[in-house]
Amino acid sequence: MESSLIAELPPPLPAEQIIALNQPRADLATHRTYTWNGRDLDVPPGVFMPGATSRMIHQRILDGDIDVRGRRYAAMGSGLGVEAAVAALRGARSVHALDIHPASVAATEQTYRAIVPEPRTAEFTALVSDLFEAVPDGWQADVVTFNPPAVSQTVSDDPDVVRNVCVGASATDAFFAQIAGRDLLAPGGEVHLIASNTADLRAVVSGAEAAGFTAAVDHVHDWHDGVLTYLFRLTREGAA
Numbered sequence: 001m002e003s004s005l006i007a008e009l010p011p012p013l014p015a016e017q018i019i020a021l022n023q024p025r026a027d028l029a030t031h032r033t034y035t036w037n038g039r040d041l042d043v044p045p046g047v048f049m050p051g052a053t054s055r056m057i058h059q060r061i062l063d064g065d066i067d068v069r070g071r072r073y074a075a076m077g078s079g080l081g082v083e084a085a086v087a088a089l090r091g092a093r094s095v096h097a098l099d100i101h102p103a104s105v106a107a108t109e110q111t112y113r114a115i116v117p118e119p120r121t122a123e124f125t126a127l128v129s130d131l132f133e134a135v136p137d138g139w140q141a142d143v144v145t146f147n148p149p150a151v152s153q154t155v156s157d158d159p160d161v162v163r164n165v166c167v168g169a170s171a172t173d174a175f176f177a178q179i180a181g182r183d184l185l186a187p188g189g190e191v192h193l194i195a196s197n198t199a200d201l202r203a204v205v206s207g208a209e210a211a212g213f214t215a216a217v218d219h220v221h222d223w224h225d226g227v228l229t230y231l232f233r234l235t236r237e238g239a240a
Contacts (some may be wrong), residue, residue: 009201012152013226018198021227022165025049036082041114048079048164048214049105053194053229056221057145059085060231065218066192068092071142076131076175079164081108083145085115087122093227094123100130101163102151132178140186144179150174150199169203176211176234185236192218196229205232212236 012018032043034050036058042051060066061083069091075084080096081104087095097108109126112179114124127134151166172193181187191213195204205215219231 002207003205003215006202006205006209009205010197010228012200012204013197014044015045017226018151018153019155021198021225022151022153024156024158024161024165025189028160030157034080034082035214035220036115039114041080041082041111042107043080044103044107046101046160047104048160050080050082052223053196054079054147056145056219056229057192057194058082059088061090061145065146066143068143071235072096072140072186074092074098074141074144075108076144077124077144077148077164078108079104079171081111081126082115083126084091084108084126085112088112088116088124088145089122091124095125096135096139096233097124097126098129098134100128104129112216131175132182132184135184136181140184142186142189142191144185144189144190144191146172146175146193148175148193148195148196148199148204150196150204152200164240167174169207172204173207173211174209176213180211180213180236189235191232193232193234194229196227198227201230208232208234 029045034041043070068087072094073087073092076098082099148171149167213234213236215234218233221229
């Protein structure tokens with residue numbers, strides 16, 4: 001039976017609008033610079049520049065709206081790694097940064113060293129990992145963030161673009177199935193996932209619910225171009 005939240009979520013935008021809104025930048029294969037809080041960070045070739053949705057996560061961790069203090073935090077799809085560094089600044093007990101892309105993991109390590117001053121009190125681990133495959137059995141997180149490549153239309157045949165933008169709901173299905181199947185979320189833990197109606201939001205939440213999660217909407221941002229971005233908070237009462 002469809003949950004009331006799923007029924008309230010908007011359908012995906014028309015395919016042609018989704019494709020037009022998600023055209024990749026031409027400079028992906030070059031070195032670029034991303035500025036965060038007055039600090040210039042190198043973005044190596046193939047590593048995605050954080051966009052507005054990533055900044056929404058960074059800022060909520062920094063502001064404490066996503067509370068990581070004293071908790072075990074995991075940044076799924078860490079990319080440049082700003083959220084991992086910010087979590088350490090905000091007092092996370094440990095930080096795991098996970099990304100399938102080796103250059104992104106290296107960039108995350110570089111960003112962490114650049115942003116987080118000595119002495120670094122958080123235990124920091126950066127892993128090349130297809131979702132959670134590289135974390136050991138028995139590992140658990142208290143807080144997980146994910147800005148998934150959930151766009152529902154293929155916008156490029158470049159594998160770097162596909163990896164970061166348009167895998168679709170299968171990416172989130174696998175994400176939630178791994179958390180549930182391996183019991184990776186600690187009791188009282190929470191997942192913060194961000195996606196817009198360029199994705200199939202109903203399929204994303206349906207996949208989470210099928211894995212035993214309860215979803216709530218923490219925030220909706222209207223970009224006034226037809227795009228609505230949702231920040232979901234998901235919990236799993238069955239976590240042992």
